[in-house]
Amino acid sequence: MLKMDAVQKQLLQEVAELHDIPEGAYNLRANGESVGRNSTANIEIVSKTDVSGIDIKIKSGTKNESVHIPVVLSESGLKETVYNDFYVGDDCDVLIVAGCGIDNCGNQDSEHDGVHRFFVGKNSKVRYVEKHYGSGDGTGKRVLNPVTEVYMEENSTVDMEMVQIKGVDSTDRKTIAELKAGAKLNVRERLMTHGDQQALSTYQVSLNGDGSAADVVSRSVARDNSYQKLDLCVNGNAACTGHTECDSIIMDNGRILAVPSLEANSVDAALVHEAAIGKIAGEQLIKLMTLGLTEAEAEEQIINGFLK
Amino acid sequence: MLKMDAVQKQLLQEVAELHDIPEGAYNLRANGESVGRNSTANIEIVSKTDVSGIDIKIKSGTKNESVHIPVVLSESGLKETVYNDFYVGDDCDVLIVAGCGIDNCGNQDSEHDGVHRFFVGKNSKVRYVEKHYGSGDGTGKRVLNPVTEVYMEENSTVDMEMVQIKGVDSTDRKTIAELKAGAKLNVRERLMTHGDQQALSTYQVSLNGDGSAADVVSRSVARDNSYQKLDLCVNGNAACTGHTECDSIIMDNGRILAVPSLEANSVDAALVHEAAIGKIAGEQLIKLMTLGLTEAEAEEQIINGFLK
Numbered sequence: 001m002l003k004m005d006a007v008q009k010q011l012l013q014e015v016a017e018l019h020d021i022p023e024g025a026y027n028l029r030a031n032g033e034s035v036g037r038n039s040t041a042n043i044e045i046v047s048k049t050d051v052s053g054i055d056i057k058i059k060s061g062t063k064n065e066s067v068h069i070p071v072v073l074s075e076s077g078l079k080e081t082v083y084n085d086f087y088v089g090d091d092c093d094v095l096i097v098a099g100c101g102i103d104n105c106g107n108q109d110s111e112h113d114g115v116h117r118f119f120v121g122k123n124s125k126v127r128y129v130e131k132h133y134g135s136g137d138g139t140g141k142r143v144l145n146p147v148t149e150v151y152m153e154e155n156s157t158v159d160m161e162m163v164q165i166k167g168v169d170s171t172d173r174k175t176i177a178e179l180k181a182g183a184k185l186n187v188r189e190r191l192m193t194h195g196d197q198q199a200l201s202t203y204q205v206s207l208n209g210d211g212s213a214a215d216v217v218s219r220s221v222a223r224d225n226s227y228q229k230l231d232l233c234v235n236g237n238a239a240c241t242g243h244t245e246c247d248s249i250i251m252d253n254g255r256i257l258a259v260p261s262l263e264a265n266s267v268d269a270a271l272v273h274e275a276a277i278g279k280i281a282g283e284q285l286i287k288l289m290t291l292g293l294t295e296a297e298a299e300e301q302i303i304n305g306f307l308k
Numbered sequence: 309m310l311k312m313d314a315v316q317k318q319l320l321q322e323v324a325e326l327h328d329i330p331e332g333a334y335n336l337r338a339n340g341e342s343v344g345r346n347s348t349a350n351i352e353i354v355s356k357t358d359v360s361g362i363d364i365k366i367k368s369g370t371k372n373e374s375v376h377i378p379v380v381l382s383e384s385g386l387k388e389t390v391y392n393d394f395y396v397g398d399d400c401d402v403l404i405v406a407g408c409g410i411d412n413c414g415n416q417d418s419e420h421d422g423v424h425r426f427f428v429g430k431n432s433k434v435r436y437v438e439k440h441y442g443s444g445d446g447t448g449k450r451v452l453n454p455v456t457e458v459y460m461e462e463n464s465t466v467d468m469e470m471v472q473i474k475g476v477d478s479t480d481r482k483t484i485a486e487l488k489a490g491a492k493l494n495v496r497e498r499l500m501t502h503g504d505q506q507a508l509s510t511y512q513v514s515l516n517g518d519g520s521a522a523d524v525v526s527r528s529v530a531r532d533n534s535y536q537k538l539d540l541c542v543n544g545n546a547a548c549t550g551h552t553e554c555d556s557i558i559m560d561n562g563r564i565l566a567v568p569s570l571e572a573n574s575v576d577a578a579l580v581h582e583a584a585i586g587k588i589a590g591e592q593l594i595k596l597m598t599l600g601l602t603e604a605e606a607e608e609q610i611i612n613g614f615l616k
Binding site: 236246248250251252253254255256257258259260261262263264265267268269270271272273274275276277278279 | 544554556558559560561562563564565566567568569570571572573575576577578579580581582583584585586587
């Protein structure tokens, strides 16, 4: 059993869908300390000695295994920066689940800044899921500033699911990816902000090898007085294909600035971008309301579908 | 007859499709001097007294009239900044043709920076055509840095055709537009760069009134070692609709950076953007080549169609 209290367990469920200790390799961090760790025959987790954080070493040929490294903070006023490095060998097929939940009932800001670096070997396939969630009715802010760096060797594939569910007051998300020949990156970002929250999200994807491809799709909802800035940049430096898409719903006094950019530095780069910002279409609401939902319920249903 | 030499007349034809004096109001500027001017009953052109440039005053109710204000430079080493202000009354329907041609056979840079401001009255309709062109085999550069500012009153319409045909070594184009309720702005930009040319083009469109709408479409081709940066920004500050589109073809070692941005500051703003950068599709070339064209002719035909 986990050495965690009820609040921490609730956070763990939100960010990693875990009720208890997961199968496979894991490292659980609560209020700045490791509260459980498991290495397996193929996946070794070791603490860094110079800075706070861990190295996750995945042997070449590791298939159908998973690593969970969720973080929960339930103490007000805690600030930490953690460096986690993933060394994925060649020919792997693994699932990595990270994520951070902050419950802040106090009046001091709580902040977790995770710096995750992925070194993905040739022909390896990584699915990475990262969820961020905040709760608690204190006046202290819940702040999450994740940095994600992905370095992809030939013919590797990384599928990333980046989700900020709710309750995060301030976030500055930075994601960098560098792809060698034949590498494929797929990103699905889901962001929701409410209240006076602010979210910045920056992607810098460099398609450096022939046959590399990136598909970055961001869907976001800005409610109440919240503000979002989305910055998706794709550099095509070889015979590559890049697609980015920003779809955003604004509600109430929410504001969104979308600044995608495409940079073609090779004549063989093919880059495409789409973006759309608007409110929920009136006819969609009316349709659901004629089925018996209130306006609020109809909005909720549309947003849930949009962010699924 | 015009007091212009053969080179100047050739430039005039390229930028304004004029063989001789146009009908209606006009001001022709050659090598920094006015070489012809005509005001009409409804359109008055007067020189500014503080800076170089003219005021063009168009009476309310003026319909189906035109103003031509082309500029030609055929002297090497000439640099000028010209301020032209257009005061368009209410309920007008006018055509305004500007444009600048530079022929530089010398070894000194020639530069024309035109600052054009448009104050467009209620319910008025303006069609604005601006063409830029360079020629001459000197080592001196042909530089054009146009600034265009458009202030649109209620229910006015401005259709802008912004074309840089060829031969411009360096350009930094800035366009600002502010729209009140019901105003509509349509921009069609066509840019071609070749050799070592560099082109920057920035649009900043603010949709400030309910029912305002902007449609900004940029098509560009970057050949040889040329570089383009396209920056299309639309701010939705009311119940408005904005659409921007960047379509670019790269050839040889051409490079293009497209940075469109959408900023929704009102829940009733609906903003959409598309961008695509790539080379000419192989199948298009092959199709035209099977019809008997060489590869170069096929490319030329595709580009001409694309920039039409």
